[in-house]
Amino acid sequence: MKLISGSASDTLAARVARELGTDTAKIETKRFPDGEKYLRVLGDVKGEEVAVIQSINRTPDELLFEYLLLADTLKDLGASRIIAFIPYFAYARQDERFNPGEALSFKTVSKLIENVGTDEIYTIDMHQHRVLKSSDVFNIPSHNLTAMPLLADYVEKVANLHNPLVIGPDAEAEQWAKIAADKLHTDYDVFEKKRLGSETVQIRPRKASAKDRDVLIVDDIISTGGTIVEALKILFSQGARRIDVACTHPILVGGALARIYEAGAVNVIGTDTVSSPISYVSVAPLIAEQIRKESSR
Numbered sequence: 518m519k520l521i522s523g524s525a526s527d528t529l530a531a532r533v534a535r536e537l538g539t540d541t542a543k544i545e546t547k548r549f550p551d552g553e554k555y556l557r558v559l560g561d562v563k564g565e566e567v568a569v570i571q572s573i574n575r576t577p578d579e580l581l582f583e584y585l586l587l588a589d590t591l592k593d594l595g596a597s598r599i600i601a602f603i604p605y606f607a608y609a610r611q612d613e614r615f616n617p618g619e620a621l622s623f624k625t626v627s628k629l630i631e632n633v634g635t636d637e638i639y640t641i642d643m644h645q646h647r648v649l650k651s652s653d654v655f656n657i658p659s660h661n662l663t664a665m666p667l668l669a670d671y672v673e674k675v676a677n678l679h680n681p682l683v684i685g686p687d688a689e690a691e692q693w694a695k696i697a698a699d700k701l702h703t704d705y706d707v708f709e710k711k712r713l714g715s716e717t718v719q720i721r722p723r724k725a726s727a728k729d730r731d732v733l734i735v736d737d738i739i740s741t742g743g744t745i746v747e748a749l750k751i752l753f754s755q756g757a758r759r760i761d762v763a764c765t766h767p768i769l770v771g772g773a774l775a776r777i778y779e780a781g782a783v784n785v786i787g788t789d790t791v792s793s794p795i796s797y798v799s800v801a802p803l804i805a806e807q808i809r810k811e812s813s814r
């Protein structure tokens with residue numbers, strides 16, 4: 518199987534290639550003077566199965582379009598099968614029409630990816646709040662992998678947490694809190710919102726108390742950092758001893774990272790689905806494992 522990367526994921530793809538003992542096929546991209554994108558696949562892909570790695574992060578419209586050009590070109594050049602690895606899948610949060618007339622972006626993006634000839638798709642900790650299975654959105658085989666075991670292993674090595682409590686900042690995060698807690702041989706909980714009056718809500722862990730505990734907060738995405746900062750405030754007010762934070766996708770908009778450290782987090786740890794100053798954990802082994810399985814089918 519050939520391995521090829523879009524411009525968002527060349528470092529990650531190089532790591533995957535190293536895991537597999539292979540190299541990546543190259544593409545050339547540039548902009549025409551009028552702003553249009555140019556893309557060229559270098560090398561022959563006729564009859565080949567191709568794994569394409571392209572995170573759709575930070576500049577999602579541009580990177581999505583690049584993926585569409587790349588996949589369509591590969592099929593046009595005779596690639597026999599395209600397996601997309603989209604470690605960060607943008608637009609998954611707009612999975613519902615919250616206000617009349619809104620675009621169902623998740624559905625539109627999925628359709629576009631399918632329509633350029635993608636045969637199978639892998640995502641990593643894709644945001645699934647209302648859509649609970651990727652097969653609810655995709656008509657091609659789809660798999661949502663999780664980076665949480667890799668993150669928990671890393672936290673265990675670097676943070677030296679004492680009797681940690683793992684916390685997910687909302688109900689959806691329970692899936693990740695459970696995995697991290699199992700890895701760290703400890704307990705977990707998630708925040709719940711309790712309405713106290715028409716204008717007051719109380720947010721706190723469902724049952725566990727953070728008092729005198731080392732806490733690890735886990736989530737899929739850190740974007741503005743607002744969710745994590747709020748969680749830090751609540752957990753410190755409960756008497757948490759120290760708090761570390763781990764997430765799969767460190768989007769880190771604006772001053773998100775600084776705000777989280779200022780709010781008292783000791784370590785903030787993310788993966789390289791999005792390259793960032795805290796991308797300490799690589800998802801390359803996760804992707805390489807699936808490519809190995811796909812190649813041996």
Ligand code: R5P
Binds near residue numbers: 686
């Ligand atoms: C929300 O449901 C997600 O799981 C994350 O908690 C959210 O996207 C984080 O966004 P922000 O960092 O902007 O609070």
